[in-house]
Amino acid sequence: MASCHGYQAPNNATAPSSQLSLQARFQTFWSRAFFVLVLTAMSFHLPARPHHPAALASGTIWKMLFDRQQALLHRWVRPEFGRALAELSLRRDTLPNPCGLSQLIQQRTGWTLLMTGAPVAEAVYYAALARRELPVVSRLRTFSEFDQPPGGPDLFADVFGRLPLLLEPGYAEALQALGQAWELSTTPAAAGVLRRFARATFELGMLAPAGGRPQFYGATLLTSPRQLHAVAAAEPTQYWPLVGAARHLSLSAVPGAELADGPAVYFVAHSWVELLDEIQQLRAELRQVQRPEVGSRLLATPAANTEGRAHSFAARLSSLRQVG
Numbered sequence: 001m002a003s004c005h006g007y008q009a010p011n012n013a014t015a016p017s018s019q020l021s022l023q024a025r026f027q028t029f030w031s032r033a034f035f036v037l038v039l040t041a042m043s044f045h046l047p048a049r050p051h052h053p054a055a056l057a058s059g060t061i062w063k064m065l066f067d068r069q070q071a072l073l074h075r076w077v078r079p080e081f082g083r084a085l086a087e088l089s090l091r092r093d094t095l096p097n098p099c100g101l102s103q104l105i106q107q108r109t110g111w112t113l114l115m116t117g118a119p120v121a122e123a124v125y126y127a128a129l130a131r132r133e134l135p136v137v138s139r140l141r142t143f144s145e146f147d148q149p150p151g152g153p154d155l156f157a158d159v160f161g162r163l164p165l166l167l168e169p170g171y172a173e174a175l176q177a178l179g180q181a182w183e184l185s186t187t188p189a190a191a192g193v194l195r196r197f198a199r200a201t202f203e204l205g206m207l208a209p210a211g212g213r214p215q216f217y218g219a220t221l222l223t224s225p226r227q228l229h230a231v232a233a234a235e236p237t238q239y240w241p242l243v244g245a246a247r248h249l250s251l252s253a254v255p256g257a258e259l260a261d262g263p264a265v266y267f268v269a270h271s272w273v274e275l276l277d278e279i280q281q282l283r284a285e286l287r288q289v290q291r292p293e294v295g296s297r298l299l300a301t302p303a304a305n306t307e308g309r310a311h312s313f314a315a316r317l318s319s320l321r322q323v324g
Contacts, residue, residue, distance in 0.1 A: 058140050059095055065146075065156045065223075066092040072228055076216045078207070084164035096159050098138060105134075105163065109172055119152035122195075129179025132172075134162065147226070153219075161219030170272025171217065177279045178202065184286035193289055196249045197282050201242070201275065206231075206268045214239065214268050231266060242269040246282040250289055 070092070073081075088104060090096060102113040112133045114120075120128070120135045128135055136158040141149040149157070165171045178198060185191040204221055206214040220227050240248075245267045269275045 057143065059093075061140060061143060061146065062095050062156065063092050066090075066160070068225065069160065069223060072225055073216070073222065076228065076231075077222070078215050080168060081164050081222075084167045087167065088163055090159065090164070095140075096155070098136070101159070101163065105166060109166055109169075111166060111172065122191075123182070126179045126182030126185075126194075129175055130182065131179075132176055134158075134166065134175075136162075157219065157223045161223040165217055165219075168272065170276070174272055174275045174279060175202065177276055181279060181283050181286060184283055184290070187290050190286045190289045193246075193250045193286060194282065197246055197279075200245060200249060200265075200267050201269075201278075204231075204264075204266060205242075205275070206239075206266060207271070207275075208268045209270060214266075230264065234266060235263065238263050238265055240265050240267050242267045242274055242278050246278055246285045250285040 085091075087108075088096075088101060098113070098115050102115075105111050105113055110132060112131075114128060114133050114135045115138045116135050117138060119125075119137055125135055137152070137154050140155040145154075153161070166175070178194075178201075181194060185194045199220075201218065203218045204227065205216075205218040206221070207217050208214040216222050216228075216231075221231060269278070
């Protein structure tokens with residue numbers, strides 16, 4: 001006969017009541033122990049993944065974002081980017097594990113990931129970069145925020161847009177140098193120059209080795225379809241060489257020397273070394289911006305020289321953009 005808790009009594013014998021009571025208590029004990037073990041295991045798993053509290057929606061959003069960018073970027077990223085995704089175990093069907101990513105990044109690069117619930121203040125962000133620490137937002141956007149998460153980057157933008165590049169030593173060195181340049185941003189004008197340079201490079205920058213077509217390294221280009229389509233539709237004259245970018249971007253910080261409105265400009269570096277060199281030039285520009293009496297004597301000629309280089313550079317890139 002069947003008893004409670006699923007215990008099956010023998011057919012050929014009737015168990016004493018004391019034995020049944022002992023067996024029932026024994027089975028109840030192990031049922032409760034198993035339930036406690038399951039809850040304990042869940043409690044260890046969930047805090048390690050605070051950005052998605054075991055919700056299926058988060059996994060679906062990550063998969064959709066991952067698939068969309070993979071489809072859009074196949075002509076716009078270097079092979080190293082795909083290899084880095086695999087090395088970091090970043091896949092479409094698995095939400096990233098912050099603890100595992102942090103350990104892997106630390107082992108491979110010496111950098112530390114700082115998981116934050118929201119984007120940090122500008123000064124905090126650059127100070128962290130100078131220490132080889134990368135703030136990463138742990139919050140993943142919702143369906144209603146799918147195309148434009150409010151308040152800055154989210155988990156996908158930071159992880160997909162920055163971590164694969166961090167495995168390249170040249171990129172990591174340049175990113176640290178950008179953080180170190182913040183110490184010279186002691187005035188609003190200087191901070192504005194650094195802000196524009198950071199956006200033009202680490203958000204919207206491209207890399208084109210000699211003879212190659214421009215490919216993305218800027219985090220916004222890697223994660224935003226709107227920006228990707230804008231680049232794809234850009235005219236060749238909108239592609240400018242990175243050399244001279246710091247000088248060009250600093251002009252609008254000088255009183256009476258506002259940059260003219262026009263189509264967006266995309267700066268293209270030939271190598272990580274060239275990017276690092278331009279950051280050193282940025283430091284010189286930041287010092288100049290903090291001394292108006294010196295900067296006021298540097299208004300007239302650089303813009304023409306920069307645009308001349310841009311047109312020459314665009315002529316070389318025009319045919320490359322048609323490939324593939």
